Amino acid sequence: MSEVTAVPLRPVNKAGLAALFTSIGVLIVVGIGSAYATTKAPVMLAMPPAEFLAANAKRSGVKTTASGLEYQVLTAGDGPTPTLADAALVEYKGSLTSGQVFDASKPGQPVPMQIGQVVPGFAEALTLMPKGAKYRVWIPPQLGYGEREAGPIPANSVLVFDITMHEFAAVPQPNAEMMSAPHADGTPGTPPPTTIQ
Structure with missing residues (x-):
């Protein structure tokens, strides 16, 4: 036992x-x-882009413009903001929602760009940013490349950018008075010579 x-x-x-x-x-x-x-x-x-953006818009600190652009202020910056007619000096990193980077400036080397000549969502984001600002923006397809592919960017993609606004300035517009009348044969005139003192 x-x-x-x-x-x-x-x-x-x-x-x-x-x-x-x-x-x-x-x-x-x-x-x-x-x-x-x-x-x-x-x-x-x-998620499809519309659902992704709807969910993203609910995140803390994310704001949505009337066009559907979503942005988050990472650093506020100070002063006035540029217009579509201005040129800007920016650093940026562009990626897809997956995190795959498709374009970026080199760190510490801002890139000059004409604001009115970039995709509408990127241009709108720049017009919201004063000097010194850093934003994260989510660009809906209709404000980016829409239904077409653009290199590594698939059609109907939400574009995600981290943008730092270093500087911006008005772009000088050609003065119509500076141009001379056309020649008798119809070819365009030439600008008057400048006087160097």
């Missing part, structure tokens, strides 16, 4: 049970939160 040694168990009091169940509850909540956080990004990537 074998002997079984009984191990005496101490009774668990109510406070101990409450702590145990509270710990289990916390672990469940943390587990659910972790699962949500790790699946949220892939779920958003699988």
